[in-house]
Amino acid sequence: MLALNSLEFKEHYTDLSLPPRLVILIASTKRSVAMPPYAFFKSKLIPLSEAKVGIMTHALHYGTACFEGIRGNWNKNEKQLYIFRCPEHYERLLNNCKLLKINIPYSVDKLCRLTVELVRKSGFKEDVYIRPLAYKSSEAFGVRLHGLEDDICIIVTTFGAYLDDKNGIKCCVSSWIRPDDNMIPPRGKITGIYVNNAFAKTEAIENGFQEGIMLTSDGYVSEGSGENIFLVMNSKLVTPATYDRILIGITRDTVIQLARNELGLETEERHIDRSELYLAEECFLTGTAAHVTPVVEIDHRKIGDGKIGKITKQLQKLYLDVEFGRNKKYLKLCTPVYTSRARATKAKPR
Numbered sequence: 001m002l003a004l005n006s007l008e009f010k011e012h013y014t015d016l017s018l019p020p021r022l023v024i025l026i027a028s029t030k031r032s033v034a035m036p037p038y039a040f041f042k043s044k045l046i047p048l049s050e051a052k053v054g055i056m057t058h059a060l061h062y063g064t065a066c067f068e069g070i071r072g073n074w075n076k077n078e079k080q081l082y083i084f085r086c087p088e089h090y091e092r093l094l095n096n097c098k099l100l101k102i103n104i105p106y107s108v109d110k111l112c113r114l115t116v117e118l119v120r121k122s123g124f125k126e127d128v129y130i131r132p133l134a135y136k137s138s139e140a141f142g143v144r145l146h147g148l149e150d151d152i153c154i155i156v157t158t159f160g161a162y163l164d165d166k167n168g169i170k171c172c173v174s175s176w177i178r179p180d181d182n183m184i185p186p187r188g189k190i191t192g193i194y195v196n197n198a199f200a201k202t203e204a205i206e207n208g209f210q211e212g213i214m215l216t217s218d219g220y221v222s223e224g225s226g227e228n229i230f231l232v233m234n235s236k237l238v239t240p241a242t243y244d245r246i247l248i249g250i251t252r253d254t255v256i257q258l259a260r261n262e263l264g265l266e267t268e269e270r271h272i273d274r275s276e277l278y279l280a281e282e283c284f285l286t287g288t289a290a291h292v293t294p295v296v297e298i299d300h301r302k303i304g305d306g307k308i309g310k311i312t313k314q315l316q317k318l319y320l321d322v323e324f325g326r327n328k329k330y331l332k333l334c335t336p337v338y339t340s341r342a343r344a345t346k347a348k349p350r
């Protein structure tokens with residue numbers, strides 16, 4: 001089970017396959033064109049440019065894959081790249097593989113090790129985004145989940161801001177509805193369902209907004225195309241509950257815990273009406289790519305006074321400090337890349 005809603009972590013593993021000498025050498029080498037990024041592909045670390053799939057690959061035709069997005073955050077002062085909540089992402093991925101009947105022969109622990117090795121080998125000294133993709137790899141036609149081969153690849157690339165988290169963004173309520181669990185489960189992070197997200201995102205952008213907020217088929221607020229949503233109402237945090245067709249975000253979980261532990265603020269998880277969006281005192285989106293992104297306007301209505309809210313600002317700062325390994329209290333959520341002793345962390349089940 002994906003262990004969410006807990007920030008009590010224990011050390012998960014402490015050693016790595018690379019010898020310390022090699023680690024030091026790589027850590028002191030600035031990434032350059034001479035050091036191309038690598039990918040984990042067909043059980044090997046190979047240059048990204050060589051990692052190719054055939055055009056008949058099942059997942060390409062039918063969306064039969066699930067994926068993760070994990071951030072590696074470059075801490076300038078420490079000259080360290082911290083991968084945020086790596087085990088939790090792989091736990092979610094392996095759970096979602098069950099939905100799609102994808103068998104991956106690796107444990108969470110092994111996937112974390114592979115990821116650290118991949119990022120280190122690619123030599124990045126800046127913020128990165130790690131994309132594991134578990135997919136139906138058979139080169140075969142036919143709509144199904146059974147009787148097909150599976151594989152996993154992991155890609156790492158540089159990645160800056162995804163949304164304007166400095167100034168806040170303008171959102172619209174999307175005309176695209178989040179699918180019900182018995183259509184395609186939104187909690188599954190299944191590639192095929194992201195066509196729904198892409199419709200919402202492009203509609204929002206083409207209409208002059210930065211993000212679209214999707215509703216459920218019963219008209220409750222669900223989530224953005226790549227983010228969970230929070231409101232501040234009567235100085236309390238409110239977010240759609242897991243039954244409102246959301247991806248159960250790891251950032252969402254972190255923010256709920258930081259709000260409770262550091263600000264003494266509980267989060268109410270419940271149905272949210274569309275009109276509550278317009279009446280909220282503050283609103284923000286959370287996601288691995290989006291961090292904590294303030295929302296200052298929805299459907300041409302200012303949220304609060306149209307400026308970034310006080311609680312949003314506090315949570316944004318707290319979250320960034322934790323994510324970049326600057327808040328030592330939460331360092332166990334971060335896996336350092338450039339060290340001979342890499343640490344992965346695992347949340348205790350609820």
Ligand code: PMP
Nearest residue numbers: 226227228247249250251287288
């Ligand atoms: N909802 C959707 C649809 C997403 O794609 C994402 C990004 N993974 C999120 C929410 C946020 O999830 P997380 O905080 O785990 O990145």
